[in-house]
Amino acid sequence: MVDYDCQCEELHENKIQKAIISMPEDNIIKYISAFFKIMGDPTRIKIINALFDNELCVCDIAEVMNMTHSAISHQLRLLREADLVKYRKEGKVVYYSLNDEHVEQLYELAKIHIIEKRGLNAKILS
Amino acid sequence: MVDYDCQCEELHENKIQKAIISMPEDNIIKYISAFFKIMGDPTRIKIINALFDNELCVCDIAEVMNMTHSAISHQLRLLREADLVKYRKEGKVVYYSLNDEHVEQLYELAKIHIIEKRGLNAKILS
DNA sequence: TGAATATATGAACAATCATTCATATATAAT
DNA sequence: ATTATATATGAATGATTGTTCATATATTCA
Numbered sequence: 001m002v003d004y005d006c007q008c009e010e011l012h013e014n015k016i017q018k019a020i021i022s023m024p025e026d027n028i029i030k031y032i033s034a035f036f037k038i039m040g041d042p043t044r045i046k047i048i049n050a051l052f053d054n055e056l057c058v059c060d061i062a063e064v065m066n067m068t069h070s071a072i073s074h075q076l077r078l079l080r081e082a083d084l085v086k087y088r089k090e091g092k093v094v095y096y097s098l099n100d101e102h103v104e105q106l107y108e109l110a111k112i113h114i115i116e117k118r119g120l121n122a123k124i125l126s
Numbered sequence: 127m128v129d130y131d132c133q134c135e136e137l138h139e140n141k142i143q144k145a146i147i148s149m150p151e152d153n154i155i156k157y158i159s160a161f162f163k164i165m166g167d168p169t170r171i172k173i174i175n176a177l178f179d180n181e182l183c184v185c186d187i188a189e190v191m192n193m194t195h196s197a198i199s200h201q202l203r204l205l206r207e208a209d210l211v212k213y214r215k216e217g218k219v220v221y222y223s224l225n226d227e228h229v230e231q232l233y234e235l236a237k238i239h240i241i242e243k244r245g246l247n248a249k250i251l252s
Numbered sequence: 253t254g255a256a257t258a259t260a261t262g263a264a265c266a267a268t269c270a271t272t273c274a275t276a277t278a279t280a281a282t
Numbered sequence: 283a284t285t286a287t288a289t290a291t292g293a294a295t296g297a298t299t300g301t302t303c304a305t306a307t308a309t310t311c312a
Binding site: 006008009012015016018019020022023024026029030031032033034035036037038039040041042044045046049050051052054055056057059060061063064083093099100102103105106107109110111112113114116117118 | 132134135138141142144145146148149150152155156157158159160161162163164165166167168170171172175176177178180181182183185186187189190209219225226228229231232233235236237238239240242243244
Binding site: 183 | 257258259260
């Protein structure tokens with residue numbers, strides 16, 4: 001797989017071994033990256049925002065975002081499958097809310113990172 | 127954009143207004159989702175893992191991951207552009223490392239979420 | 253200067269993804 | 283039972299993305 005060898009193989013042997021030894025299994029990597037991938041879409045980030053301290057049905061979310069019920073429903077399925085949201089059925093209506101506090105924590109932490117690195121001030125991002 | 131109206135518009139008016147008012151601007155949503163999107167790829171998560179408490183050159187990372195230098199270099203460019211990694215040049219060699227502690231914090235928080243929700247135990251994920 | 257090494261990048265291609273459209277399911281109301 | 287409402291889902295499509303291949307840049311060494 002590696003195209004050609006370089007001197008680093010010998011010079012950095014310890015650091016390379018350290019990285020190899022502490023590398024998680026592939027399916028763990030897959031779980032974690034899949035989780036972030038779900039957070040990595042503007043539509044889903046908007047849905048997550050709408051659900052901060054708010055329980056909304058599909059119809060509500062569609063109106064907040066000015067998108068079709070179908071598009072929202074498809075995205076909610078992905079958020080459900082990643083355990084980012086939970087839902088509660090009441091008659092015909094399905095109410096969605098955030099599954100736990102981690103989602104908001106992750107959102108806030110990413111926001112802090114962007115404020116620090118991109119120089120966007122807190123006011124604009126709040 | 128919305129396909130048809132539903133009763134929620136009136137019944138949930140307050141909740142809908144709350145979500146609309148607290149919704150960040152579109153470009154803010156874009157920044158945050160773009161950040162998570164960068165974390166949402168197995169190759170990049172592996173690179174991030176390799177760089178935990180470790181400064182490595184492109185060649186090292188390629189060997190750790192058993193991938194071509196070109197593929198790694200492309201991914202490092204994305205990580206650089208998202209300010210996830212920083213780099214330091216020493217002659218021909220470019221050493222990469224994580225830009226700040228947020229990246230590792232986000233990784234750990236996502237791991238905790240997965241452990242809690244997916245029932246994977248801590249041992250497997252560490 | 254010229255050859256070798258380390259990294260970066262543009263173009264191409266296959267794979268993945270978000271939305272739309274049509275349709276299906278489930279519940280409520282008449 | 284029939285109709286209306288709320289949500290879910292399969293297929294199709296245009297857009298985006300990760301890797302490969304070829305090539306370019308930058309630095310070191312002879």
